[in-house]
Amino acid sequence: MDKVHPSAAAAVRDIPDGASLAVGGFGLSGVPNTLIKALYEHAAKDLQVVSNNCGVDGGGLGILLAAGRIARVTGSYIGDNREFARRYLGGELEVELVPQGTLAERLRAGGCGIPAFYTPAGVGTQVADGGLPWRYDTQGGVALASPPKEVRSWDGRAYVLERGIITDYALVRAAKGDRHGNLVFNKASRNFNPLAGMAGRITVAEVEQLVEPGGLDPDEIHLPGVFVQRVVELTPAQAGDKGIERRTTSGPPGRGTVRA
Template structure:
């Protein structure tokens, strides 16, 4: 039952080229930066990543991207990464963009044993009709486009409505970061860092959690646990320095009001 491993390097040592990873985080908030860095140092590549976004140019998944280690990304937002845009538009990277709520539900469904589900998001657009560019060639032409998806009408309180079928996501590995966790793998996320982390933990066949504070079994209030240990296979306790190494994606400030702070 003790799922603690000695280091992040040990925790991701069996991630092989071609693996599919579900990675928690939103922007740079709640990303498993220590595990990502361990993958970077290990040199593993040809990875498919399922994540809300791909970090920034020099942090988070942006490290793997900049090193050419990603072959495919399934995401809902990629606007903060210039290298991501360059690789996508030049045909070096395959990208499947999906509505954010749909991405979350695809991951949740994968962890719940639901192979597919119908949603209204994307009906009447290329999300359902197909034709979204997944990969360009070197000349800028579309080399791989998204396929058309099954649609079906269902009765709703407002009358018949069209829905589109979306398939669940199951990853070889789930990588997440938690605020607190115990040796059994029970996890608690803090505030907005909760984001996609519980979903990434659910859909990974093997889930690795880096935790900012490791506690003993029984110390966590069962009513406050966000991800039960049944979904988690390895726990990596972070050092004080690793916990403190957090980045702000975009720093914005308001002008100081006249006379304040003087």
């Protein structure tokens, strides 16, 4: 039952080329930076990533992206990641953009063994009708587009069929965890980490604080250990590695705020 691994490198060393990964994080909150860096050093390539966003330039999944290790991304938000946009528009990266709530439910459904579900999100758009550019060619044309999805009506309202997501591995970051893999997430890091952890066949968790079994209140556990196969305890320096996406400070009186 002791799922603690001696290092992040040991926990990810069997992830092969071409593996699919569900990765937690919401913006820069709750990103498993230590596991991502270990995966970068492991040199796995052609990865298929499912994550709300693909990091930022030089941070999070952006490290793997800039190194050309990611072949496909299923996500909701490109954001300020210029390298993500460049590779997508330049035909170097396949991208499936999914409504954020739908992505969350697809991960949860996969983790619960639900193969598909119906949702009204995306009905009447290319999400349901097909035609969203998944990959561009080098001339800016669409090389691969999304297929149409099944749409059905109940009680006079249309719903589109979405598939659950199951990945080979999942990488998540928790505020607390025990040796059995039970995890607690903090604030916004709870948005996608538990769902990503559910979707992975093998889930690897980096934890800021490791406690002994029984040290977590059962009512506070957000992801039960049954979903988690490997745990890595972070050092204080690693636990403190939390980026700020946009720093906002108070300016002089009457000058408002300054954003960097």
